[in-house]
Amino acid sequence: MKPVYFQIPKTSGETIRVQHEVQPHFYDNLHFHPEVQIMLICEGSGTQFIGDSIGSFTSGDLLLLGPNLPHVFRNDKRYYEQDSVLKAENISVFFQVESFGEHFLSLPEAYPVHKLLLYSKRGIRIKGETKSRMTALTQQMLRLEGFERIIQLFTILHLLSLSRELEPLSSVGFDGPQNESDSKKINDVFTYIMNNFSEEVKLQEAASIANMSVNAFCRYFKQHTRKTFSNFLNEIRIGHACRLLIEDKWNVRETAFDCGFDNISYFNRQFKNITSYTPSEYVKLHREKYSAPLPLV
Template sequence: MKPLLFKIAKTNEEAVRILQEDYPYFYDKWHYHVETQIMVIVEGEGTYFIGDAIGHFKAGDIFILGSNLPHFFRSEQQYYQGLSTLHSKNISVLFALESMGERMLDLPEFFAVRKLLERSKRGLMLEGDMRKKMFDAAHVMAGKEGLERIIYLFDQLHSLSISNELRALSHVNFEPGPLPSDTKKINGVIRFIMENFSKEITVSDAANVANLSIQAFCRYFKLHTRKTFSQFLNEIRIGHACKLLIEDGYSKKEIAFQSGYDNISYFNRQFKQITSLTPSEYARAHRINHNQAS
């Protein structure tokens, strides 16, 4: 996609900025910024789009979003309802170490941190004990100011740089090239998909939203998302199915139907292709992980 450049407002005194946001839903426009962002989900759930990665997020999840990495977080549909009392809260730590000194990252002491920042340009998701540690650390950092905050950030970056509990998300590095008209168009298509994926959607429907012919839309969509329309739609649907499998109480047929599939065999094939597991294997693996974490 061609994302919108998002400029982080900050004062000259802030080398490290903390944003504590509490809104009905997360900022859901495809964008990027030069600052590296550590984003801690405090409350809320939905679907993340990070580079070419799509997945489900929930409270407690933590992401490291590298400089100029396109991303956005789309809250579940119920968060957009007019009378909803749901909240979407996050703590974000934003910083650009390069602005603290051109040669700093060339120092031997910053070698591991420099590698971490390079890896973060594909998007990283924290796992295991590191996720709990950083969740607590973000709250502590929010209470610090000035030099204390910078020193504390360096300490956390050091811990992250030597951790093996970071999972890369995007398969490729994205080169941002913002065009506001393109951003508005692709965001409109994504919004249409997110609001209608449980129904029958055709490429013609999506092309109409973008006001393009089917042939032009297919080229446009692949260029901007690096996925075909059907790949993108299936990943959204299977991501929703994963969420329902975790919640329990649904039969496989109900999950398939609520995720936009009326053919169980096709649902099973797509699920295995995207997750490398069958729905039953996925649910079982989640139960095992959940019990181990308890």
């Protein structure tokens, strides 16, 4: 998808921008920026697009997004309802690698951080004990200023560079487009999909929104997302299904229909293709993970 360039608001007196936002929903246009971003999702849920990966996000997620990596966090439809009282809250830390100086990352002592920042170009989800520790450090950034903020950032980067609890999101070698000219077109298609995935989504309608023939649109879409239109749609639907099953809102059949599938067998096949589990296996694994007793200390 063609992202739009996003200018991070920053004063001339700060090298590191720390931003705390509370909104009805997150900024929902696919975008990129030259800054590295550490993003803590304090509150909110929905679908995230990072590079060529599609997944779900929820409160408590912590991510490291490398420079010029296309991304968007689209809240669930209920956040856009007129009478919604839901909110989306995040803390983000922005910085440019160039701010460290030309030779800093070439130092032997800085190699792990240098390697981490190269790795961040795929987008990284931070997990486990590392996430718990990094969440506290990221929250503290709001209260720090000047050189203390720089010290804290290096502490975060150092600890992340030593962690094994980092999950890459985009595929190896992903190099997303960075042309603004088509951003409105592709974001209109994206909005159409997100607003209608629980119902019938028509390829012809999506192509019409992009002002293209169906064949041209299919080639364009595959070129910029590395996915066919149907695969892209199924990943969004299955991501939504995962949240519904975890929240225990409906049984498998009801979940399939709510996510836009009118054939339960096809839903089960797509669910296993995308998650590697059947719906019942997925729910069981999630419950085992979060119901296990805490270790004694």
